[in-house]
Amino acid sequence: MILNFIDGQYREGGGRIFNDINPVDGSLITHVSEASREGVDDAVRAARAALAGPWGSLKLAQRCDLLYAVAAEIDRRAEDFLAAEVADTGKPRSLASHLDIPRGAANFRVFADAVRNVPTEAFTSHAPDGKPALNYALRRPKGVVAVICPWNLPLLLMTWKVGPALACGNTVVVKPSEETPATAALMGEVMNAVGVPKGVYNVVHGFGPGSAGEFLTTHPDIDAITFTGETRTGAAIMRASAAGIKPVSMELGGKNPAVVFADSDLDATIAGLTRSVFENTGQVCLGTERVYVQRPIFETVVAKLADAASRLKPGRPDDANANFGPLISAEHQQKVLGYYALAREEGATVVCGGGVPQMPRDLKQGAWIEPTVWTGLSHQSRTAREEIFGPCCAVIPFDTEAEALRMANDTRYGLAASVYTRDIDRAHRFASALKVGVVWVNTWFLRDLRTAFGGSGSSGIGREGGVHSLEFYTELSNVCIKFNGATE
Numbered sequence: 397m398i399l400n401f402i403d404g405q406y407r408e409g410g411g412r413i414f415n416d417i418n419p420v421d422g423s424l425i426t427h428v429s430e431a432s433r434e435g436v437d438d439a440v441r442a443a444r445a446a447l448a449g450p451w452g453s454l455k456l457a458q459r460c461d462l463l464y465a466v467a468a469e470i471d472r473r474a475e476d477f478l479a480a481e482v483a484d485t486g487k488p489r490s491l492a493s494h495l496d497i498p499r500g501a502a503n504f505r506v507f508a509d510a511v512r513n514v515p516t517e518a519f520t521s522h523a524p525d526g527k528p529a530l531n532y533a534l535r536r537p538k539g540v541v542a543v544i545c546p547w548n549l550p551l552l553l554m555t556w557k558v559g560p561a562l563a564c565g566n567t568v569v570v571k572p573s574e575e576t577p578a579t580a581a582l583m584g585e586v587m588n589a590v591g592v593p594k595g596v597y598n599v600v601h602g603f604g605p606g607s608a609g610e611f612l613t614t615h616p617d618i619d620a621i622t623f624t625g626e627t628r629t630g631a632a633i634m635r636a637s638a639a640g641i642k643p644v645s646m647e648l649g650g651k652n653p654a655v656v657f658a659d660s661d662l663d664a665t666i667a668g669l670t671r672s673v674f675e676n677t678g679q680v681c682l683g684t685e686r687v688y689v690q691r692p693i694f695e696t697v698v699a700k701l702a703d704a705a706s707r708l709k710p711g712r713p714d715d716a717n718a719n720f721g722p723l724i725s726a727e728h729q730q731k732v733l734g735y736y737a738l739a740r741e742e743g744a745t746v747v748c749g750g751g752v753p754q755m756p757r758d759l760k761q762g763a764w765i766e767p768t769v770w771t772g773l774s775h776q777s778r779t780a781r782e783e784i785f786g787p788c789c790a791v792i793p794f795d796t797e798a799e800a801l802r803m804a805n806d807t808r809y810g811l812a813a814s815v816y817t818r819d820i821d822r823a824h825r826f827a828s829a830l831k832v833g834v835v836w837v838n839t840w841f842l843r844d845l846r847t848a849f850g851g852s853g854s855s856g857i858g859r860e861g862g863v864h865s866l867e868f869y870t871e872l873s874n875v876c877i878k879f880n881g882a883t884e
């Protein structure tokens with residue numbers, strides 16, 4: 397059974413027991429112990445005590461050394477993390493081993509480096525009596541941070557928040573997704589192994605409303621909430637946190653466009669689109685679900701993308717011939733299939749996919765789905781406007797740059813966009829006019845963790861990454877010291 401990790405110990409959470417299901421074949425991986433309100437209380441209390449105690453008294457360099465040790469221990473136990481992540485998500489081992497697990501370790505190293513390199517601002521001024529005053533900024537941790545995570549990149553997105561939060565001296569209570577509790581739980585062993593003081597890192601399991609998610613985000617002794625997940629959930633958490641005036645960081649949903657100009661490098665474009673539409677079975681917040689293609693190459697791009705989709709082979713994560721996993725759950729499969737049906741109703745031509753693939757008998761209970769490409773959909777259709785979070789895209793033609801820009805920006809979301817062109821002037825012009833937090837030109841999901849990451853509109857509030865994470869996870873105080881000195 398997967399247990400909660402509270403005050404350095406694994407223990408039952410006092411709530412129900414729920415199932416952790418393998419999406420590959422619908423089998424039971426194990427049971428999970430849900431944290432009750434009292435269980436969450438205990439976790440928050442432990443985090444508060446650690447803040448006042450051993451963690452708060454560590455020097456910055458000692459804290460960073462511990463975070464480097466956490467990263468090294470994740471690397472050392474990469475096989476364990478890989479097994480846990482792959483069982484929970486069903487994603488190909490090859491994907492998790494080059495993306496999720498190394499990024500889990502990198503998130504601790506990068507922010508241990510970043511926090512050592514934050515300059516402090518200072519200004520001199522003069523009091524009315526002419527005496528000088530020096531103003532300087534002090535950073536201190538926010539306190540106890542609630543970290544609420546989704547299921548699509550469980551370790552990667554959890555450590556993306558825990559790394560900088562701990563680097564800044566906070567303590568955390570993590571609520572992983574109910575679909576993917578394993579790697580957050582395993583991280584407790586890592587923390588204990590390298591000597592992170594008890595109470596610094598806590599994990600409570602459960603669901604959202606009426607469960608650990610709600611108990612945590614409404615807890616009066618939480619100082620800040622960092623959330624990644626659906627826009628609707630983000631709104632619920634903001635409402636819940638409003639009474640306590642809690643700072644929130646919101647990384648939410650998207651309906652990301654890719655814009656392909658006729659002058660683009662076609663092979664690189666298809667490679668980029670194939671990843672951005674289908675990687676992780678389309679369950680990446682940055683993934684592309686709208687592809688706008690300039691008319692002269694429209695048919696070619698559609699044919700090549702459909703061809704690339706047909707080469708994706710569903711199968712077990714450790715099947716060397718497979719490179720395409722299932723969706724996260726039967727429930728999510730039903731949601732995505734609902735959109736596949738809606739696309740047909742809205743007049744789509746199904747160029748490829750559109751249903752559930754034929755799977756061998758032992759995988760039939762898995763949440764499998766076909767990679768799908770549609771044409772013939774209006775830019776105004778629901779299929780082309782609502783986040784599906786599946787391996788599918790609507791391909792829509794355009795004639796002019798202005799038309800492409802209008803359609804790309806015509807959305808309530810503003811997370812990411814990719815642009816494919818060889819025209820460097822157009823790349824700059826177009827990138828500066830896109831209303832999104834992240835723009836890629838001739839590539840996709842190429843991340844430098846020092847850069848700002850986040851979305852505008854319904855895709856989120858705030859930016860994380862590099863110094864932006866440090867802004868969120870610290871409180872800034874200005875100290876003004878008047879002193880006797882030269883009056884010039």
Ligand code: NAD
Nearest residue numbers: 545546547572573603604609610625626629647648649681
């Ligand atoms: P979700 O919103 O359903 O759940 C996310 C987490 O919130 C889970 O741990 C869940 O238990 C918890 N939760 C749900 N209701 C809650 C409530 N009322 N109070 C407190 N906690 C609650 O999201 P998901 O389905 O796990 O993930 C997919 C979504 O995440 C997609 O919309 C995707 O775009 C988004 N996402 C965004 C980013 C980003 O960086 N912007 C990254 C990854 C995923």
